[in-house]
Structure formats: C-alpha cells, structure tokens
Amino acid sequence: MNNYVEDTIMQRVRYINERVANAKAEDLYYYNQPVTELRGGARVLVKGREMGMYASYSYLGLIGHPRINAAAKDAIDRFGTGTHGVRSLAGSLMIHDALEETIAEFKNAEAAITYSSGYVTNLTVVSTLLGRGDYVISDKLNHASIVDGCLMSGAKFLRFRHNDMEALEQRLQQVSSNATKLVIADSVFSMDGDVIDFPKMVELCNKYRAWLMIDEAHSVGVLGKTGRGIEEHFDMPGSIDFKMGTLSKTIPSVGGYVAGKKELIQYLRHASRAYIFSAAIPPAQAAAAQVAFDVILDEPWRVEKLNANSKQFIEGIKSRGFDTLYTETAIVPVVCGSDETAFLMTQRAQHKDVFVLPVVSPAVPPGLARLRATVTAAHEADEIEHAMNVIETAGREIGLLG
Numbered sequence: 001m002n003n004y005v006e007d008t009i010m011q012r013v014r015y016i017n018e019r020v021a022n023a024k025a026e027d028l029y030y031y032n033q034p035v036t037e038l039r040g041g042a043r044v045l046v047k048g049r050e051m052g053m054y055a056s057y058s059y060l061g062l063i064g065h066p067r068i069n070a071a072a073k074d075a076i077d078r079f080g081t082g083t084h085g086v087r088s089l090a091g092s093l094m095i096h097d098a099l100e101e102t103i104a105e106f107k108n109a110e111a112a113i114t115y116s117s118g119y120v121t122n123l124t125v126v127s128t129l130l131g132r133g134d135y136v137i138s139d140k141l142n143h144a145s146i147v148d149g150c151l152m153s154g155a156k157f158l159r160f161r162h163n164d165m166e167a168l169e170q171r172l173q174q175v176s177s178n179a180t181k182l183v184i185a186d187s188v189f190s191m192d193g194d195v196i197d198f199p200k201m202v203e204l205c206n207k208y209r210a211w212l213m214i215d216e217a218h219s220v221g222v223l224g225k226t227g228r229g230i231e232e233h234f235d236m237p238g239s240i241d242f243k244m245g246t247l248s249k250t251i252p253s254v255g256g257y258v259a260g261k262k263e264l265i266q267y268l269r270h271a272s273r274a275y276i277f278s279a280a281i282p283p284a285q286a287a288a289a290q291v292a293f294d295v296i297l298d299e300p301w302r303v304e305k306l307n308a309n310s311k312q313f314i315e316g317i318k319s320r321g322f323d324t325l326y327t328e329t330a331i332v333p334v335v336c337g338s339d340e341t342a343f344l345m346t347q348r349a350q351h352k353d354v355f356v357l358p359v360v361s362p363a364v365p366p367g368l369a370r371l372r373a374t375v376t377a378a379h380e381a382d383e384i385e386h387a388m389n390v391i392e393t394a395g396r397e398i399g400l401l402g
C-alpha cells in the first residue's frame with residue numbers, strides 16, 4: 001500500500017481533484033450529469049427536471065424505438081445476457097454473424113467485423129494493420145481512439161492540419177513511395193461537425209498509393225440520402241479501404257465495427273487482439289444494432305428530418321450572432337471562448353431546461369471552448385426554436401453576444 005508520497009501519480013491525482021472541487025464549489029460542474037430518464041429522443045429527466053435534449057448522439061432518435069427494443073428482448077429470451085467469452089474459444093453466436101452481414105450490406109462492403117466498442121475498434125484495427133517502419137497519417141482533430149491506435153501501432157505517426165488537403169499531400173510526399181502508409185480521418189468531426197474533404201482525400205490516397213481508413217461515428221444515419229455515410233454523400237462508392245463506425249451513436253446499442261474487403265476482414269478476425277482476447281457484444285445489443293440498420297432504411301423520413309432540423313439549427317444559431325465554425329451537420333459548436341464562458345452558458349441554458357453540455361480544453365484547443373449542441377430527428381421545429389432562444393438569451397446575459 002502506497003502511503004501517498006508526493007510522486008507523479010499523486011500530482012496528477014491532485015491536479016484533477018482540485019479542478020473538480022473548484023468547479024463544484026461554483027456550481028459549474030457538468031461532468032457526468034445524472035440523467036434519470038430518457039423521454040423519447042428529444043427530452044431527458046435530469047435531477048427531477050425535464051429538459052430538451054441538445055447533447056445527444058442518437059442522431060436519428062432511435063433510442064427506445066419499439067422494433068429495436070423488441071429485438072433486444074427477444075434476443076435475451078433466446079440467448080440470455082452473455083456470450084460465454086471470446087468468439088474463437090467459446091463459439092460465435094449466429095446473431096453476431098447476422099449483425100456483421102447486415103453492416104457489410106448497409107456499408108456497401110464485402111464483409112464486416114464487430115468489436116465491443118468503437119474506441120477498441122480503432123485501437124485494435126490501426127495497431128493490427130501497422131507496425132514499425134510503416135506510416136500513419138492522421139488529421140489533427142481525429143478522435144482520441146484513432147490517436148491512441150496510431151501510437152500503439154508503433155508506426156511513424158504523422159499529423160496534418162485539420163482538413164487541409166495541401167498539408168496532407170505534403171505529408172504523403174515526405175514518405176518514401178514504397179513505404180506502407182495509412183491515411184486516417186473522421187468523416188464528420190465530433191466536436192466541430194464539419195465534413196472531411198473526402199473527394200480530395202481519396203484522390204491523394206490513390207495518387208500516393210496510401211490505404212484509407214475513415215471513422216464514420218458521426219456520419220452513419222447523418223450523411224447520404226439513405227444515411228449510409230460519406231461514400232453515399234459524395235456518390236463515391238468503393239473509395240474507402242476500412243470503413244469504421246460505432247454502434248453507440250445513431251445505432252442505439254454498443255460496439256464498433258470495420259467493413260471492407262473480405263480478405264482484409266478475415267485478416268482482422270484472425271489477428272486483431274481485441275477480437276481474439278475480448279468477448280463479443282452481448283446478444284441483446286447485437287440484435288438491437290442489427291435491427292437499427294433495418295429501421296434506418298425502412299424509415300427514410302428520419303434522415304430527411306435530421307437534415308431539416310440541422311439546417312434550422314445551424315442557420316438559427318448563426319443568425320443569432322454565434323460562431324459555429326464550419327459545421328454542416330447536426331453537431332453545432334456554439335463557440336464561447338474561455339472555459340468559464342462555456343460553463344456559464346451551460347448553467348444558464350440548463351436553468352431554463354435546455355440540456356446542453358460544454359466542451360473545454362484539452363478536448364478542444366484553449367480559447368475555443370464551446371457548447372457542443374446537437375439536434376436529432378426526434379426534435380420538432382418549435383422546440384428547436386425555443387432552445388435557440390434560450391441559448392441566445394444566455395449569450396446576451398453573460399455578454400457573449402453584443
């Protein structure tokens with residue numbers, strides 16, 4: 001038992017604990033807000049108060065969908081709640097094979113493999129594909145799970161300025177032409193809502209013979225006429241080698257996947273450590289995820305409504321005088337500047353029952369603290385208008401708006 005000498009562990013512990021204590025003392029602590037109930041896609045119960053939900057990742061409002069709930073319950077009746085262990089050693093449930101086939105079909109790919117989370121998917125896939133002597137070239141604003149996968153792989157880790165294709169090309173030119181290289185980026189950036197310059201990125205990967213991996217956590221159900229993602233959005237089928245996604249956002253379950261060519265997926269199934277040494281998605285979650293992909297295709301109005309709601313929200317927030325950076329999607333950053341301003345905006349909004357949450361450094365660059373506000377297909381136009389008015393009032397009261 002360490003008796004708390006003042007070492008580096010204790011310095012780290014103290015630093016975080018002091019920040020938490022200070023925030024709590026000022027009623028500005030918004031970490032892990034206690035949500036006691038989800039009421040449809042658009043409302044939540046927080047500490048006994050019903051609020052409009054503007055911090056959701058469930059872009060199509062599928063949480064609680066009757067067909068998805070029924071599939072999960074049925075799977076529990078048939079398979080119980082666990083999977084015995086890893087698929088290679090304990091047997092693979094049909095339900096997992098069916099889910100992977102559904103994902104492959106939805107993503108217009110030959111095959112797909114699932115893992116227990118999106119985070120683990122990026123970690124294990126990047127580090128299974130690459131090793132020492134290889135190169136990985138990553139957008140500077142890529143998700144933490146990508147960054148961690150790149151570091152873990154041992155490959156040379158090169159980063160380029162966010163969404164800057166000239167900077168990407170410079171990086172590609174730095175690497176010798178016969179070296180193995182993987183270019184990797186989010187399709188839609190999780191904190192900014194902007195879309196990667198996909199056509200140019202694909203062109204550069206072809207020109208410099210780089211593999212391309214795209215993280216579609218925020219584009220499935222969001223981009224493309226039928227919600228299939230970025231290839232559909234730009235009408236460029238077959239452009240991505242590794243189409244990665246999560247089952248925890250638009251898909252109301254938990255897990256992650258990669259879709260691609262059969263031989264690549266087969267390789268991952270036999271070589272990626274998160275597949276070989278970690279249990280599969282529980283039956284209820286696998287069944288829920290599978291049906292959710294069907295629901296997206298069967299209820300196309302959801303993608304259309306999300307698009308309309310996003311447009312209303314972006315235009316409304318902008319016209320009220322806020323900076324929303326370069327968003328084109330349901331993720332709308334309301335830039336506040338300092339961390340304090342972001343906390344104050346959150347406090348004012350929540351006191352008027354609009355549930356938004358702040359994102360501060362180090363998750364975003366210092367000075368670009370923001371509300372990361374989102375709309376979903378579950379919101380109605382008048383609710384969105386009301387939420388925007390609340391945010392506007394908050395902005396005026398604390399002097400963010402003139």
Ligand SMILES: *Cc1c(COP(=O)(O)O)cnc(C)c1O
Pocket residue numbers: 117118119120122143145186190215217218246247248254255256
């Ligand atoms: C949420 C997210 C992940 C991780 O997904 P989980 O399934 O929640 O682990 C990966 N990449 C991006 C871009 C994300 O936003």
